[in-house]
Amino acid sequence: MRLRYRLKYEGTMTKRLSPFAILLAALFWHHPAPAADGRLLAIESGEVIGMYYPEAGAICRMINRDRGQHGLRCVVEPTAGSMANLAALRHGDGQLAIVQSRILAQAVTGTGAFAREPFPDLRSLMSLHGESVLVLVNPAARIRTPADLRGKRVTLGHTGSFQRQMADMLLSAAGLSTADLASALEMDNHMVPEALCRNEVDAAIFTGLHPIAEAQEAIDDCGAGLLSLKDGGVDSFLKANPAFSRQVVAEDTYAGVHDKTSTFGVNAILVATAALSADDAYTVVKAVFEGLDAFKGMHPLLAGLDRRRMARDGVVPPLHDGAQRYFKEKGLP
Known part of the structure; x- marks a missing residue:
């Protein structure tokens, strides 16, 4: 190895x-x-x-x-x-x-x-x-838009971290807060692939440069998907916050993901x-x-x-x- x-x-x-x-x-x-x-x-x-x-x-x-x-x-x-x-x-x-x-x-x-x-x-x-947001979803969770995170078990990153701040912004753009989730989890990134694949969480929100190793691991192990953030709520957030920009994870950045994924970041x-x-x-x-x-x-x-x-x-x-x-x-x- x-x-x-x-x-x-x-x-x-x-x-x-x-x-x-x-x-x-x-x-x-x-x-x-x-x-x-x-x-x-x-x-x-x-x-x-x-x-x-x-x-x-x-x-x-x-x-x-x-x-x-x-x-x-x-x-x-x-x-x-x-x-x-x-x-x-x-x-x-x-x-x-x-x-x-x-x-x-x-x-x-x-x-x-x-x-x-x-x-x-x-x-x-x-x-x-x-550095862009990536929402990794459990294929069994039926999450197709950011609003579908409502009532789901989502790992957001640790309180005070940049990852958590970006996750909170995404929730806000979708008209949600942590109170709207079934569980708002603070899981270390290396624990996420196993938790997704064992159906212990429905989605995980990362922020960083791509490819993110933990995301690729979950894609390989159990077919986890990437959520497109091409969404009216996200568009409104970007118009109101020029420090953030529309970004794209290119096709084949992650092995097995052949379509580009719309997202946003700094x-x-x-x-x-x-x-x-x-x-x-x-x-x-x-x-x-x-x-x-x-x-x-x-x-x-x-x-x-x-x-x-x-x-x-x-x-x-x-x-x-x-x-x-x-x-x-x-x-x-």
């Missing part, structure tokens, strides 16, 4: 990486030393074993390959994640940052952790990968502040978009990116003037 490590990042979800991938990330995305010449752009990213760090590394590679023309040099700063990244931007310790769209919405609107100190100077450059967003010059913002966006095929090949996380969605999904802070100029030139989004 192949050895795998389970890693947590952004405090939201788990992702399985091989030991080789961990070593590759540590070596390939090594933090470069600042140059004496040129203007430095530091990207606040995330933990080295997480997702934001290699994503930032790919952005820096795109910027640095033409630095002889534009004079910018990009480096990656490993951090504790979105909240630390925003703190660094606020204090001028970095010029760019990757931040989860839900946290950005709180920063811009002055809610949640930012109720006392909003961050109105944030500006968006582009949307990156998404995005990683590359942001700056209004202090970044319009020319530098334009250069950053152009470097990625003009070399998008190469960029998408730098990490599996980037493979599914779409240029139109990168210009809009989860983009809560106003577009930076430089990004807006580039998108206007290219007819995006």
